Structures are given as C-alpha cells and as structure tokens.
Amino acid sequence: MPYKKLELSTPAPVLSWANHALGNEETKMAKNVASLPFVFKHVALMPDVHLGKGALVGSVVATKEAVIPAAVGVDIGCGMAAIKTPFLADKLEGKLKKIRLDIEAAIPVGFNENKDIEKSVSNWQGWLDFKELHRGVQDLNIKAMKQLGSLGGGKRLPLTVVIQ
Numbered sequence: 001m002p003y004k005k006l007e008l009s010t011p012a013p014v015l016s017w018a019n020h021a022l023g024n025e026e027t028k029m030a031k032n033v034a035s036l037p038f039v040f041k042h043v044a045l046m047p048d049v050h051l052g053k054g055a056l057v058g059s060v061v062a063t064k065e066a067v068i069p070a071a072v073g074v075d076i077g078c079g080m081a082a083i084k085t086p087f088l089a090d091k092l093e094g095k096l097k098k099i100r101l102d103i104e105a106a107i108p109v110g111f112n113e114n115k116d117i118e119k120s121v122s123n124w125q126g127w128l129d130f131k132e133l134h135r136g137v138q139d140l141n142i143k144a145m146k147q148l149g150s151l152g153g154g155k156r157l158p159l160t161v162v163i164q
Helices: 024-034 096-106 125-132 141-147
Strands: 014-016 039-050 057-063
Touching (some): 024 039, 024 057
Antiparallel strands (some): 039 057
C-alpha cells in the first residue's frame, strides 16, 4: 500500500499509510508531533492509526538526540529502555533477527512473569511501601516482584532496536 504525504505546514513531513481519512483531531495531533524539534526525517502513520494521548496510536516517531518512550499514552513506555551500545549497523548486518529473538526469549512478556525472584529484587526496601498503597494492591508485592524485569501483563510490545 503506497503512502500519502499529508499536506501540513510542519517542519517534518507526515507520511500516512492510514486506511481511512484522518479526522480533525487526528490531523491536529499529527501536526503537533511533526512540529517537535527533534523529529528525525518524518512522522509515519500506520494503516490503523487512531487518536491517542500525546501522539496518534499507530504513529512512528523517529527522533534525533531525544528519546520519548511515552509519546503515545501514559504507560505505553513501560518496558522501554534506551541503551547506547558500541555496535554499528554494518557490524550487525544479518544478525538483528537472532538478537531480537534472543532478547524476546529472555524477557517475559504479556501475562508471563519471571519464574524466580532475584535476591536483589526481593531485598529492595521499597517493597515495604506496599503497605501504604490502596488495599486492593497491598498484597500484590510478590506478583510485582516476579514482574520486575518483564514487560508486564496484558501487553505484547514489539521490541525496537535503534542502531547508529
């Protein structure tokens, strides 16, 4: 499916693969994101793009000298980390799929959790603060311990690797 360049007066162009016409609020949100000073090259809108919080759900916002893991919604950045590595793209040619699969195999996602709790996790004094939380979650500290280092429940987020 070919993309369409939206006619917006923004510093970065918006390329859309949307399978529907954007409404006024969607267009306004796309324009706001494409006006951010750190957008790299363009903003891309996927076929099922729709309103979000901050940015359109289904938008891809590449950035230069900025990381915005929660551009869409409030908790969408959970499970995200930006880590600078010494690897350059030409050294990883043909290896990215295996690297991604290895990472996904090592990190529990969705409703999965770690089978064992690391000693350093269970020794963290912050777990004592659970008694100060709402009664409905006070007894969930063991579940939280098992989910630390996972991508949490209910989500199957795609892994994104940024290579220089």
